Amino acid sequence: MRPVKKYGSEHRGTVGVITSENPRMTCRNVNVYYGDKHAILDVSIDIGRNEVIAMIGPSGCGKSTFLRCLNRMNDTIDSCRVTGEIFLDDQNIYDKKIDVVPLRAQVGMVFQKPNPFPKSIYDNVAYGPKIHGLVQNKVEQDEVVETSLKKAGLWEEVKDRLAHPGTGLSGGQQQRLCIARTIAVNPEVILMDEPCSALDPIATAKIEELIDELRAHYTIAIVTHSMQQAARVSQRTAYFHLGDLIEVGETKQIFTNPSHRLTEDYITGRFG
Amino acid sequence: MSDIDMDKTNKTIDTVKRGLARRYAAERRFRLFGLIAIVISLSFLVLLFGTVISKGYSAFQQTFVQLEVTFDRAMIDRDNPANSDFGGLVKAAMGREFPEVSGRKDKRKLNGLVSTGAVYQLQDMVSTDPGLIGTTNLVWVPADDDVDMLMKGHAKRTGAESDRRLDDQQLAWIGKWEQEGKIRKQFNRAFFTSGDSREPELAGIWGAFVGTILTLALTLALSFPIGISASIYLEEFAPRNRFVDLVEVNINNLAAVPSIVFGLLGLAVFINFFHLPRSSPLVGGLVLTLMTLPTIIIASRASLQSVPPSIREAALGIGASKMQMVNHHVLPLALPGMLTGTIIGMARALGETAPLLMIGMVAFIVDIPDSFVTPATALPVQIFLWADSPERAFVERTSAAILVLLAFLVVMNSLAVILRNRFERRW
Numbered sequence A: 001m002r003p004v005k006k007y008g009s010e011h012r013g014t015v016g017v018i019t020s021e022n023p024r025m026t027c028r029n030v031n032v033y034y035g036d037k038h039a040i041l042d043v044s045i046d047i048g049r050n051e052v053i054a055m056i057g058p059s060g061c062g063k064s065t066f067l068r069c070l071n072r073m074n075d076t077i078d079s080c081r082v083t084g085e086i087f088l089d090d091q092n093i094y095d096k097k098i099d100v101v102p103l104r105a106q107v108g109m110v111f112q113k114p115n116p117f118p119k120s121i122y123d124n125v126a127y128g129p130k131i132h133g134l135v136q137n138k139v140e141q142d143e144v145v146e147t148s149l150k151k152a153g154l155w156e157e158v159k160d161r162l163a164h165p166g167t168g169l170s171g172g173q174q175q176r177l178c179i180a181r182t183i184a185v186n187p188e189v190i191l192m193d194e195p196c197s198a199l200d201p202i203a204t205a206k207i208e209e210l211i212d213e214l215r216a217h218y219t220i221a222i223v224t225h226s227m228q229q230a231a232r233v234s235q236r237t238a239y240f241h242l243g244d245l246i247e248v249g250e251t252k253q254i255f256t257n258p259s260h261r262l263t264e265d266y267i268t269g270r271f272g
Numbered sequence B: 001m002s003d004i005d006m007d008k009t010n011k012t013i014d015t016v017k018r019g020l021a022r023r024y025a026a027e028r029r030f031r032l033f034g035l036i037a038i039v040i041s042l043s044f045l046v047l048l049f050g051t052v053i054s055k056g057y058s059a060f061q062q063t064f065v066q067l068e069v070t071f072d073r074a075m076i077d078r079d080n081p082a083n084s085d086f087g088g089l090v091k092a093a094m095g096r097e098f099p100e101v102s103g104r105k106d107k108r109k110l111n112g113l114v115s116t117g118a119v120y121q122l123q124d125m126v127s128t129d130p131g132l133i134g135t136t137n138l139v140w141v142p143a144d145d146d147v148d149m150l151m152k153g154h155a156k157r158t159g160a161e162s163d164r165r166l167d168d169q170q171l172a173w174i175g176k177w178e179q180e181g182k183i184r185k186q187f188n189r190a191f192f193t194s195g196d197s198r199e200p201e202l203a204g205i206w207g208a209f210v211g212t213i214l215t216l217a218l219t220l221a222l223s224f225p226i227g228i229s230a231s232i233y234l235e236e237f238a239p240r241n242r243f244v245d246l247v248e249v250n251i252n253n254l255a256a257v258p259s260i261v262f263g264l265l266g267l268a269v270f271i272n273f274f275h276l277p278r279s280s281p282l283v284g285g286l287v288l289t290l291m292t293l294p295t296i297i298i299a300s301r302a303s304l305q306s307v308p309p310s311i312r313e314a315a316l317g318i319g320a321s322k323m324q325m326v327n328h329h330v331l332p333l334a335l336p337g338m339l340t341g342t343i344i345g346m347a348r349a350l351g352e353t354a355p356l357l358m359i360g361m362v363a364f365i366v367d368i369p370d371s372f373v374t375p376a377t378a379l380p381v382q383i384f385l386w387a388d389s390p391e392r393a394f395v396e397r398t399s400a401a402i403l404v405l406l407a408f409l410v411v412m413n414s415l416a417v418i419l420r421n422r423f424e425r426r427w
Ligand SMILES: Nc1ncnc2c1ncn2[C@@H]1O[C@H](COP(=O)(O)OP(=O)(O)OP(=O)(O)O)[C@@H](O)[C@H]1O
Pocket: A034, A037, A039, A058, A059, A060, A061, A062, A063, A064, A065, A066, A077, A079, A112
C-alpha cells in the first residue's frame, strides 16, 4: 500500500477506507488547478481491480476533473495543472517518461457530452482498433465493430445504416456509440463520465448491464448523478464535495450508513 | 394556482405585448438598413461591370482589310522567309488597290492604314505553307488602330482635319474599302494569343495571362503548404508562451503591411542578394508568397479554432496521437475554411500590382514567357501599362484586360466554392 502524505492541519483527510486490497489505480495527494482555481484538493484513493467505483457529488465538485486525471485528458487543457501521483499498476502515469498514447489505449474514456466523430457509425467504432493496429483485416474489423455495438446495445438500431454519419443519431444513441467506440479498443480501465445522463431507462438498463459484464475483465470508474445507479452498479462509492474527497467506502455502507454528515446530507437529498 | 399567480402571468403577457411593437420595429429597421446596404453595393458593382463591359467589349473585335497579295517569287527567299521583303508585298498590294496614289508622302499615308502586323502575318503564312509562293491570294490583314477606332465609332469622321488622326484623303480610301466590302470587323484572335505590343491592334493579353498563371502557380505551390503547416503547428503543437504570442502578433502585423513593402523586400533580397532573374515569375511568385502567407495563416488558424474541442478530446481519449488527431479529424473539418482563406489570399495576389512593379515585372515584354525565369508581366501590371498608353485603342484594350482579370477571378472563386462544398462536412 502506498502511503498518503499528510500536510499539517490544513489536510482535512477523507473518511472511510481509501485503499483497496487489489488496486489497479492508486492516486496519492492529487491536486488539480485551473489557473489559480484549486479544483481538486489533495485527493488520495485506490481503484480496485475488477471493481466499479462510483463517484458522486454535487455539480461542480470536481468529479469530471478528477476522472480526467486518470487518463491525463487534463493535459489538453492549457490552464490545467496536476500535482501528486497516480499509478496504473506500478507505473506513475504522471511520470515524464510516460507516453499518453498507449496510456489512453489502456485507460479509455466516455465523455460527459456525446462526441462522435463526424464520420460514419462504422468508422466511429473502427477508428480506435485501426489506429492501434488491433485488427489485421476487414473481417476482424467488422467483427469488432459488431461486438462493440452489440455490447453498447446499439447494434439493433444501427445495423442497417452503419455508413450513415454518427452525428445523425439521437443524443442517447450517440452516447452509446461513444461507449461502443471506447470498448472497441478493449481498454483495461474504463472511465465513464455520466454515461447515462442522456439515456432513457431502457438504454440505461442496458448500459448498467454492460458495466456489470465488463467488470469481470475491466476496472471501471463511473461518475453519476443518479444515486440509484451508483447503488446498482458500483461496489465502492466516493463522495466529492467542492474539490474534496469527503468519504469513500463500500457502496452499501455509503448509502445505508454514511459516516460523514455531508455525505448523509447529499444522499438523503438534503443537499445537492 | 392562486389568484395572485394568475394576476402575475396576466401582467407578464401584457408587458410582453406592449414591448412587442417596439421589438418588431427595431427588426424592420434593421432589415431595411441591410437591404439598403445591399442595394448600394450591388449598384456599385453594376456600375463597375457596366462601364468595364461597355468600354471593353469592342476590343474583342478588330478591323481587318482585304488585300490581294501576290507572293512574288522575286521578293521571297524560299530558304529563309524571315529575310524576305514582306513589307514590299504589302506595299505592292496596296499600290494595286489604289493605283492613283503617287508620291512618297501619300503612299506613306496609304500604307499607314494597314497594321505593321500584316508583314508578320504574311511571313507566317509562307513559313507554314511554302506552296503559296508564286500565287496570288485574298488575305485579310489587320487594319491600323486608327482605322480600327474609326470603324468602331471611337474616332471622329468630321471636324477640322488637324483634330483628327485620319485626314480626308485617308477617309476617302477607307470609304472605298467600305463600299467594296473590303473592310470588316472580325473576332480579335490576336488579343487572346499575343503578347504585348507597341501597336494596339497587335497587342494581346496572352503574355500577361501566362505570366500571371506562372506567378500564381508558384505562389499557390509555396504559400498553401507553408501556410497550412505553419497554422497547424501554431494552433495544435506550439507551446503557449511569450515567443509564440510574439510570432502571432507579427503575423497579424505582416498581413497589414502595404504590398509595396513586400515588393521592395523582394527587390532587396531575391534580386539584389540572391541574384534571381529580374522580372521573372520566380521572383514574382516568391514576393506574392510572402504577401499571401499571413492571410492564409490567419484564415487557417481561425478555421482550426472553429473545430469543436470535443472532437479533439474524442480522438485523444481513444489514444490517437496528436498528429493522428490533426490528420484524421481536425484537418478534414478545417479544410474548407483553409481553402477559402487560401483562395482569398490568391485572389488578392492575382490583383496585386505594386510589388510586381518593384521587381521589374512592369517591363515591356513581347514574348510569351515559357518558364519561371524568363521575363514576364502579369495581368494587373498589363492593365496598368495599357491604361498609361496614350493611344485611344488601348483604352478599350485596358477594359478588355480588366474583363479577362475579372473572369479569372470569377473562375477562381467558383473553384473555391466547389472545393469547399466537396470537403464540407457537418458535425
Ligand atoms: N476547463 C476549465 N477551466 C477552468 N475551470 C474549470 C474547467 N473545467 C472545470 N472547471 C472548474 O472546476 C470545477 C470542477 O468542475 P467539474 O467539471 O470537474 O465538475 P463536475 O463535478 O464534473 O460537475 P458536473 O456534475 O456538473 O459535471 C468547477 O468549479 C469548474 O468550474
